[in-house]
Amino acid sequence: VESVEKKQRLRNPPPPFITSTLQQEASKKLGLGAGATMRTAQALYEQGYITYMRTDNAALSEVAIASLKELVASRFGDDYLISDETRNARKKTKKKVKSQEAHEAIRPSGLEFTSPGQSSLEGSELSLYRLIFERTLASEMSPAVIDLTDVQIRVHSQTSSEYNGAVFRVSGSKVGFEGFLKAYGDRHYSIDEEEDEDNTGGKMDVDVAQGSATKDNEYASDTENQEIVDQR
Numbered sequence: 001v002e003s004v005e006k007k008q009r010l011r012n013p014p015p016p017f018i019t020s021t022l023q024q025e026a027s028k029k030l031g032l033g034a035g036a037t038m039r040t041a042q043a044l045y046e047q048g049y050i051t052y053m054r055t056d057n058a059a060l061s062e063v064a065i066a067s068l069k070e071l072v073a074s075r076f077g078d079d080y081l082i083s084d085e086t087r088n089a090r091k092k093t094k095k096k097v098k099s100q101e102a103h104e105a106i107r108p109s110g111l112e113f114t115s116p117g118q119s120s121l122e123g124s125e126l127s128l129y130r131l132i133f134e135r136t137l138a139s140e141m142s143p144a145v146i147d148l149t150d151v152q153i154r155v156h157s158q159t160s161s162e163y164n165g166a167v168f169r170v171s172g173s174k175v176g177f178e179g180f181l182k183a184y185g186d187r188h189y190s191i192d193e194e195e196d197e198d199n200t201g202g203k204m205d206v207d208v209a210q211g212s213a214t215k216d217n218e219y220a221s222d223t224e225n226q227e228i229v230d231q232r
Helices: 019-030 034-046 062-076 086-093 121-139
Strands: 003-011 142-153 167-177 205-206 212-216 225-231
Touching: 019 034, 019 121, 034 121, 062 121
Parallel strands: 167 212
Antiparallel strands: 003 142, 003 225, 142 167, 205 212
């Protein structure tokens, strides 16, 4: 083993749904097409379960945020509440031109936020409502902390000149603190949603000419990932 490097990375919670992201997630997680998603959302809206489903505004009203904070604290504890810094940074994100800001983000209606289990919904209506409920809840929760480990192994071989000196890199990740994944994990939001290509936890690439090999199981990075600790 030549080196072991450990890091921690923050993964921020996703914002509440707007129309386009609701359609994308419903297709990805529930197998619903755009039309079916909007028909189901329309039914939920007409029954009073969700706010208006056609919006480009991901913001929540102040009263909704206050209710969500109470719900998160009661369900998971204060450690799972989003920080004001993270929330304010989200507010500074550039808004879309001509966004339908007359409506807030798609969320459970009212201020009581009926849980899916307390509703009388069934089938696709229940599935879509649960997706909206959990996404809204997660949006006001703390980031997840991901522990990353990178190991480099140098090969010293007296029998094979081909691999002698080659460096193998193995990277792995695990959840150190669930944060918003406590509400929006497993079924809806994973660390790495790409399938393992070698069935052992990541992809293996070997370049004998360069004398190196790498195996990478780190999740795809995005603009919301922040490296917070880097120690060797």
